[in-house]
Amino acid sequence: MSARRGTIAPRSLDASRIVRGVVLVALIASSLGPLLLLGLWSLSGRWLYPAILPTEYSDESWRALGGGALWPALITSVALAVSAGVVGCAVALPIGRALARLRGWRRHAGAAAAFLPVAAPPLALGTGLQVALLSAGLGGTAAGVLLAHLVPVVGYLSLFFLGTFTLFDARVEAEARTLGATPWQTWRHVLLPMLRGAAGESMALGFLISWSQFALTLVVGGGAVRALPLEVFALVRAGQDRAAAVGALLLVVPPVLGLAALRWAARRTSMMPA
Numbered sequence: 001m002s003a004r005r006g007t008i009a010p011r012s013l014d015a016s017r018i019v020r021g022v023v024l025v026a027l028i029a030s031s032l033g034p035l036l037l038l039g040l041w042s043l044s045g046r047w048l049y050p051a052i053l054p055t056e057y058s059d060e061s062w063r064a065l066g067g068g069a070l071w072p073a074l075i076t077s078v079a080l081a082v083s084a085g086v087v088g089c090a091v092a093l094p095i096g097r098a099l100a101r102l103r104g105w106r107r108h109a110g111a112a113a114a115f116l117p118v119a120a121p122p123l124a125l126g127t128g129l130q131v132a133l134l135s136a137g138l139g140g141t142a143a144g145v146l147l148a149h150l151v152p153v154v155g156y157l158s159l160f161f162l163g164t165f166t167l168f169d170a171r172v173e174a175e176a177r178t179l180g181a182t183p184w185q186t187w188r189h190v191l192l193p194m195l196r197g198a199a200g201e202s203m204a205l206g207f208l209i210s211w212s213q214f215a216l217t218l219v220v221g222g223g224a225v226r227a228l229p230l231e232v233f234a235l236v237r238a239g240q241d242r243a244a245a246v247g248a249l250l251l252v253v254p255p256v257l258g259l260a261a262l263r264w265a266a267r268r269t270s271m272m273p274a
Helices: 002-043 070-101 105-119 122-135 142-166 171-178 183-194 196-211 215-221 228-237 241-271
Strands: 044-046
Touching: 002 044, 002 241, 070 105, 070 142, 070 196, 070 228, 070 241, 105 142, 122 142, 122 215, 142 196, 142 215, 171 183, 183 196, 196 241, 215 228, 228 241
Parallel strands: none
Antiparallel strands: none
C-alpha cells in the first residue's frame, strides 16, 4: 500500500504543477497579449492579411503624436484625473471619518449611499448628472466633467477611508485633545501625518477612477471636452488603427505606473522596522 502511495503522489504533484503552469501562461498571455498587439499596430507600416507580423515598420504614428489630437486629449485627461484625485481625497476623507464614527444601521445606510454612485451604470449616472449640470450652466465644460467625475470618485474614496478609519486608533486623537490641542492642531499635527500614506493611495485611486471614465465624459462633456478615451474611440470609428493603438497604449500607462508604485510602496512598508 505504501509503495502505491509513493508512485501516485509524484504523479499528482507533477499534474498540479502542469496545471499551475498552464494557468500562469494563460494569465500572462491574456494580460500582455493585447498590449503586444497594440504595440505592433502602433509601429506597423504595412500589415496585411495573412501575415502574422507586420511586413514593414514605421514610427510615424508616434512622431505624429505631438501634432495630432491625442496630445491635447492626453493633457485634458491628466488635468481632470489629477484634479479629481486631489479634490476627491479632500472631500472623501472627512466623509469616511464621519461614517466610521457611526454605528448600526446609520453606518450601513451611509456606506450604501457612498456605494450607489460606484455601482450605478455610468451612462445612467451621466444622464442624471447632465440634467443638473446643464441647469447650472456647466454642461459641455471641463468644470462640469470634473464635477461628474467626482461623484464616483468621492463615493469610492469614502468607502476607502471608511475602512481606513475603522482600523484607526481613535485614542490617539483623544489624547491629543486631552493635552490641549485644538481640533485644527489635531488634524494638522496628528491625523494628517498618520494618514499620509492612505491619502496618497486614495489620490492614486481617484486618479485611476477618473482616468477611465468614458460615459460620464461623453454625456456631460457633450463632445466638447475631448479627453483621451473619447479621442481613442473616435480614431477607432474613423479607421485610424495606428493612431488609435498609440492612444490606447497611452491609456494603459497610468494604471501600469500606479500598480508599480503601489507594489513599491508595499515592499518599502514591509521592509520598514516594526
